[in-house]
Amino acid sequence: MNTDSTKDALAGANSRSGHQHEEEEEPFGGNIMGAEPILMSARIGGNAYAPYCERPSQYGSLPVPGCGGGVKSEISGASKQTDLIITQPTPPKAGAKASWAVEDDTLEALPIDFPLEKTSRFVSERPSVVANRVSECLFLRSIDAKFNNSKAIAKCSTLDFVRFRIRLFAPRSEEDGPGTIIEVQKRRGDTISFLKDCRAILYAAEGDGADLASETVPIHINQPVSKMACAKGVEMKEEESIEEIIKEAIESSVDLIQRDEMDLHVLAFESLVALVDPLKTVPGVSLRACKIIVAHDSQNEAASEIRGAIAALLRFGALHQEDGPGDGDAMVSDFNETLKNLSLCLLSRTFATMLEEKCLELAIQENNEWFVDTLVPPLVDTIKNARDHPHDALYAAECLSSLVSSSKDVRRRAELEDALGALEDAKEYGSVHHSSLESASSGSISLLKCSC
Secondary structure: OOHHHHHHHOOOOOOOOOOOOOOOOOOOOOOOOOOOOOOOOOOOOOOOOOOHHOOOOOOOOOEEEEEEOOEEEEOOOOOOOOOOOOOOOOOOOOOOOOOOOOOHHHHOOOOHHHOOOOOOEEOOOHHHHHHHHHHHHHHHHOOOOEEEOOEEEEEOOOOOOOEEOOOOEEEEHHHHOEEEEEEEEEEOOOOHHHHHHHHHHHHHOOOOOOOOOOOOOOOOOOOHHHHHHHHHOOOOOOOOHHHHHHHHHHHHHHHHHHOOOOHHHHHHHHHHHHHHHOOOOOOOHHHHHHHHHHOOOOOHHHHHHHHHHHHHHHHOOOOHHHHHOOOOOHHHHHHHHHHHHHHHHHHHHHHHHHHHOOOOHHHHHOOOHHHHHHHHHHHHHHHOOOOOOHHHHHHHHHHHHHHOOOOHHHHHHHHHOOOHHHHHHHHHHHHHOOOOHHHHHHHHHHHHHHOO
C-alpha cells in the first residue's frame, strides 16, 4: 500500500517548538488537516504558571473564550482584564472514579531548562489531588487515557481523533510554594477540539469541576438557497436534486477509497459521516443517504463498495485483508485504527437516524444477511475489545442497541455471539474509565434482557 505521500505530508508534524517532552513519539494518522503541531499564543486562563513559560510569541498573548481571570502578557508582563463569556463548569457526578494514582513525594521537579506549553497551570494542591481531579474529568468526558503513575503522565485520545498528553511536575524549589504544575500538550488532531478538552481539564485540575456543557448545535440549512430572502433577485443556476447531491457525494467518497493514499481513505469516511449526520447537512439528504448506504441494491455499485469497505474494516481491521491491521508499520496501523473508528461512527449515526425515522426494521428485512451475518459478529468482537479500544466499543454498542431494538434476527445472533457478556465487561470498564461507554453498554444490556 502506498503511503509515501502521507509520510511526506507528516514528516515534520512530530516536531515541537523548541523542545520535546518525551523521546518516544506516537505515530500520526487520522485527520491530516488537524495534524499540525500546536503553537499556541494564548494562556488558558489568567493564572498560568508564568515563571516557567517565558518564551515570547510572535502573536503576543490572546484571550481564549470561556476562560476568566484575564490574560497576562508574555512580553510586557502586564495583566489585561478581558470581558469574556464564562460557561460555569458542571461539577462531577457523585461516585465518579479516579484511576490516576500519583504519589505526592515522588513527583519529578520541573527541570530548569524545560519550557512549558502555554496550556499549563500551577495549582496549589498536592499532586495526588490534582491527578484525581483530572482522571475524573477524563472519565466524565469519555477521553481514553493510559496512565503512567511513576512518571505522572497520561496519554489521552478523544472521539474527535485528538491525542494529547498530560504531565504533572513539582515546583522547582520551595520558593515557588507548595503545589503542582500541570501541562496539557497536544500531539495530534484538531486544535479547536483540543482546546475544549484542555480548558475542561485545567478547570478540573483547579477544583472547578468537569465542564460538561452541551455542545452548540450546528446550524443547518432548512430551505434551498434560492428561497432565502437574501437571494431574491439574484440569478442562480438550477439547484441539483437531493438524489444528484447524494449520488455525487457517495461516488466521490468511493473514488477516494479506491485510491492508494491512506489519508484519502480517511477523508472519504469523514465525508460519509458528515453526509449521514442531520446536523451537518439537510435532514432530507442525511436520511436518504442512510437508506442508500445500507440498502440491498445490486445496481448501486458505489453503495455496495462502501458496505464492502465497512465489512472489511470491521472484520480485518483494514480495507484489504492482505494488508492486515498494520503489518508492523506504526503509521499504517494508526491509519487503519482511525478508519475502523470512522466506519463504526458511520454505522452508529446511520442506524440512529433510521431508527428515529422508523425505517431501520425494513432495511434489515431487505438486507438481512449483511446486517445479521456480516455486521453483528464483528460488532460484538469490537465490544469484547473495549479495554484496548473503548471509543470503537462505544460506537459498536450504539450500533447493536439500534439493531437489536429493530430486529429479532439480530437479537438472536447477538445472543449467539455472547453479546451480553461482552457488554457487561464493557460496562464494567466504562464505569471507571469511559462514561459514554458505560451509558451505551447499559442501554444495550437492557434491550437484550428485555423479553419483549
